[in-house]
Amino acid sequence: MDDEQENAKLREELRAVKSKNTEISEKMVALEEKWSWNKDKEDPEEEERGTGTKESRKTEISEITYEDRERCGNIFQEKLGVKDAKIQRIFRIGRITTGKVRPVIMEMNEVEIKWELVKRSKKLKNDDDKVTQKIIIAPDLTKREREENDRLREELRRKGQNGGQWIIRKGKVVRMHEVVGEQE
Structure with missing residues (x-):
């Protein structure tokens, strides 16, 4: 390839880069306008x-x-x-x-x-x-605690489908009457 062909190839690549740069710049301007519009909203x-x-x-x-x-x-x-x-x-x-x-x-x-x-x-x-x-207040749990709670709720749901009243107490799913007897 001679110098003239190489220069032509480089000019073509430069045109493509400039075109892409212009496209990206236009997208950035559009995003900045959108962001500033949202930032100035007064609707609580x-x-x-x-x-x-x-x-x-x-x-x-x-x-x-x-x-x-x-x-x-x-x-x-x-x-x-x-x-x-x-x-x-x-x-x-x-x-x-x-x-x-x-x-x-x-x-x-x-x-x-x-x-x-x-x-x-x-x-x-x-x-x-x-x-x-919409405000929710909940204790911050570790991943292991969240997984254990999910497992207990799933067990509670399964047992509840089979009848009876069940609750989660001290890390176990127990019948409601067992808890009432526990308090006496």
Whole structure:
């Protein structure tokens, strides 16, 4: 291949690269416009879809953490009636995604308060506020604990289909009357 043919081939490859670069740039501009449109939305319903409290518009982690702590504290006091809930540590997991709310993970100072919040969280389903109805409070479990809970629920479902009243108690599926006898 002579120099002229090689130069022609390189010019053709350069044209293809420039064309692809232009195509990518146009797509980036379109995505940036779409992102900035969503970012500026003022519709709170749009922000608060999912299970959790709405995402902060702040950019500093300390400000976001402060807002999450305040919002959760208000829910605990006003909606669940737990006044002495002290949040030791709080953070969100996952990537920020438009239209989705990331879960909030909290570490409480006292185990008893944690379980009180989990127990009372059923009240949130009956709240007047549709956003509050979507909030779920559950203990953070390891993968092994989640798998064990799934196994117990499956066993509970199978036994329930065969009749009788069954519940999960202390890591076992037992008949309801056995639990009543246990309490006496």
